[in-house]
Amino acid sequence: MTSPARPLIEVRDVQKQFRSRSGASLEALLGTSLNVEANQFICIVGPSGCGKSTLLRMIAGLETASAGAIGIDGAAVKGPRRDIGLVFQSPVMLPWRTILQNIMVPAEVLKLNKKVARARADELLTLVGLDGFGDRYPDELSGGMRQRAAIARALMHDPRILLMDEPFGALDALTREAMNLELLRIWEASRKTVILVTHSIEEALLLSDRVAVFAPRPGFVREMIDVPIARPRSAATRSDPDFVHLAERLRAHFTSVPAH
Ligand SMILES: Nc1ncnc2c1ncn2[C@@H]1O[C@H](COP(=O)(O)OP(=O)(O)OP(=O)(O)O)[C@@H](O)[C@H]1O
Ligand SMILES: [Mg+2]
Known part of the structure; x- marks a missing residue:
């Protein structure tokens, strides 16, 4: 008998307590429980502080859970991972x-072939729209440009899983929309497993296969919403009636949920 495929990322009943100074x-x-299948794109939305x-x-292994379990590929997460x-x-x-040297950091840490890594860094600079800015220093770039450089750096070692924490939050609306489309393009090409x-709400629906809606602090996944909108998606997807309808549903969901 074949067992159903195991999710790539499994978060099971995870609790986290912090102790203040x-x-x-x-x-x-x-x-908190959340399963993410390989090659899926999941977005997390929820109030600040949840x-x-x-x-x-x-999930990245930078913090430990107070209770519960987090597994990747069937193994418990014990610390930072290269994938x-x-x-x-x-x-x-x-x-x-x-900026170029910053993007190259993962290649150095993981001792990747220098020439190959350098070529990839140039490709990534182009991908995130920073052509010609490789020899600038971080303080010579705008916040949005630095964030795009950070995205290039995260992609440097071609990881299997991409975890993105409000990557476009600091960008102006037009750049943000362009970056959304870039990320869609990258994802179509690479099919990485992404949690963003x-x-x-629009960003979540445009990008993801499923949206995890978090409850206010102490947080947990209140609802998983499927986004059955055909791919490849584009700027036009935002005016697709199914998209508009889902966005309205999600927005209504947020405004009707009382804080506790
Ligand atoms: N290292 C820490 N020590 C103590 N408390 C912490 C620490 N990190 C986070 N917290 C607290 O845990 C809660 C969740 O924080 P977290 O940063 O995960 O929220 P968030 O959902 O990412 O919020 P935002 O949308 O504003 O980024 C907050 O109340 C925060 O104050
Ligand atoms: Mg946060």
């Missing part, structure tokens, strides 16, 4: 290195 305990996540970043950090690319909520760049946190 004053000793008070804060419950960030309460019994534990979205905390969950991504735990994950991470884009943080605020881009972290080494200020003394150029966003506050934008």
Whole structure:
């Protein structure tokens, strides 16, 4: 008998408590469960402070759960892994290195072939629209450009899983829409397994196969919403009647959910 395929990422009943400096305990996540199949694109939406970043950090192995289990490919997550690319909520760049040198960091850490990595870094700079900015320093770029560089860096070692924490939150609306389409294109080509946190309902629907709606803190997945909109998607998808209808449903869901 064949057993059903196991999800690539399994989050089971995960809880997270933080202790503040004053000793008070804060419950960030309460019994969170989430399965992500290989090659799926999942978006997480939810109110500020409901534990979205905390969950991504735990999946990435940068933080440990207080209870519950997180597994990738059937093995418990015990620390940072090389098959994950991470884009943080605020881009972290080494200020003394150029953008190109920053993008090359994962290649150095993982000792990838220098020539191949350099060629890939150039490709990635073009991909995120930073052609010609490789020799600039982070403080010479706008916040949005730094975030795009951070996305290029996360893709450098061609990870199987991409975890993105509000990657476009700091971008202006037009750049954000362009980056959404770029990310769709990258995903169509590479079919990585992606979890992306966003506050934008439209962004979540345009990008994902499923949307995980989080409850306010202490957070948990309140609802999983399927996004059965055909791919490949494009700018025109936003005016597709199914898309508009789903967006209305999701928005109504948010406005009707009382905070607790
Ligand atoms: N290292 C920490 N120490 C103590 N408390 C923390 C720590 N990290 C997060 N928290 C708390 O845990 C809760 C969840 O934080 P988290 O950053 O995961 O929320 P979020 O959903 O990502 O919010 P936002 O949408 O604003 O980014 C918050 O109340 C936050 O104050
Ligand atoms: Mg966050």
